[in-house]
Amino acid sequence: MSGKKRFLEYGAVQAILAAVLCIIAGLFIGFIVLLLINPAGAWNGIVTIVKNFLNYPSKPAALKYLGNTLVKTAPLLMCALSINFCYKTGLFNIGAAGQYVVGAGACLYAALGLKMPWYVCILFAMVAGALWGCLVGLLKAYANVNEVIAGIMLNWIGLYLVNMLLSRVKEQASPYTEQISAVNSAALLPTMGLDTLFTKNKYVTLAVPLAILIAIVIWVVLNKTLFGYEVRATGFNKEAARYAGMNEKRNVVLTLVIGGMLAALGAAFLYLSGYEQWSCTQSSVPAMGFNGIAATFLGGLNPIGTIFSSYFIQHITSGGSYLDKSIYPSQISDLITAIIIYLCGFVLFFKLSLNKYLAAKKESASGRNREEGGKAS
């Protein structure tokens, strides 16, 4: 019975299979929506979304816009890691969006208002994010407040606070914050020569490799350290973890502090690259934190898988902006992302059914001849 595992029985294979199915279903529904709006351009539309930077025929231009997608993948990956890490403790950190917001506020104010160099700005962001995460953690651990509701409330509080704070460093004539390159270029993240790889795209910075490195570190922490073990044990069974002598309240707070830091770091990665300016009049929480949820679950709740899923989510989000805006709204990409998140809800059921099916097949096969049962379906 024990023997070699069949291909489909590996967890990683199942996770990838589930993710691919979710993506295909999501794109298919997106295609149907395009058909409903305007049948003539629908196929071109969905191809445009999937092609993203490949819509540029020249190689240097395509490379440059690949760089832009990567610039926005880094913060998305950080938000996804934040949610991923917290989910291992059984916490749904929807507050990542707010931690991202306060991170953006802190690093931009440090850069524009206090004229700090980039590494201090990053530190500011991390402290702010940690504080925001800590609030959720304390409320959860000591007052039994549902972390989703607390997270959402703090998202909005954070947004209004940051809008107020950054209004002090905004441009005179626009609602946007001042450009870092004009005011304090020492706050820009170093490119370390990466810009030359992407046709002089100056927004590709240290942030991209650093985000991937952090993903690997998170994987190691979760799977190879005592703290990671405690985190996962708390997520599996809180009571059992407490019984085994783990301080589950401390772990809840600590996980959210780390989660907050990660999300805020993501904001620093984006805003300190100078790619975007904060709009002080924005009335909704940036989507980055919510897209992080999609990336986390699409990545099979694995930090390494999340690297690829984050890229994919950002890829189609960027791709959406190339749609012909006189026919289709660019939010089609958001719609596809949202559908993918919804479908991820079915993944657990899918895995259960698949395993049940495989087990049943194995059982009936072991009754029969060996060589017959060995064939994969």
Add this chain to the structure above:
Amino acid sequence: MILLIQYTLIFASVLTLVALGGCFSEHSGVINLGLEGVMVMGALGGALMLKNMAGKPFVLIVLSVLAASALAGLLYTILLAVACINFKADQTLVGTALNILSTAAATVAVKALNMAENPDNVSSTIAYGPAKKAFIVKIGRFQFNWCMAVAITALIIAFVVLYKTKFGLRLQACGENPQAADSVGINVYKMRWAGVLISGALGGLGGIVYITAGVSEWKFETGVAGFGFLALAVMIFGQWKPINIGLAALLFGFFRALSNVYSGFDFLARLKLPGSIYNMMPYIISLIVLAFTSRNSRAPKAEGIPYDKGSR
């Protein structure tokens, strides 16, 4: 002052409707974190109806708009019910997905409709303008809104249904101890479907009331600004009981109303606080309230746990 009372009542109506929705869903054992999204969908259905009904007699407008938004909300929660009841999906994940999906879907739908009408109009705004006057009856300087009556009626009906009918008691049994309910012949899956669908209809109603409360057009890209979650906070503060929910809604409605009308009060205007402070107020209050009331919460015991006939 009258304006403050008026806004308090209208926002309290929204919160009451949506919180009652959450109440029905949670008593059946399903956490509906997607209420925010349900509100957006209800708002979309109602706003489209309102736009098309302009100029019709007011009774017709009121009834059709309410029906459209309740139906839109109800249809949308089918997504939650299928995933969470039949496929045992993570209720937090699916609820969140519904919230994100609703804003994206509503934006795409409204933009597509606007563009079909006028190729140059790529906004995600529906203007329903004068048609919304159908909801308002002027009593002196106070504008009575029919939605307030709807909220109070819903409150009374919810109380009667939950505590005085066989259906309500069975519904609550499914949220407290579904195995026991099943053992006496109650179909848990059916009851949970009922609970979730009722929450959808109420959430949808709340959505249309919210967007017609203060303004005469709505930009669907902004969603409903966390109001669905405020309603959940109201529900927790109200300890899952309809009457308490009504009172909690008044408190939260008051703070939300302040952000609309604070400039009309001399002593508040003199403080010269930035408007953002007032915008933050309902969220801060709800955090504080939750911090003090969640510890001894009387949440239905089996909420959030998918029911599996085979396990006990």
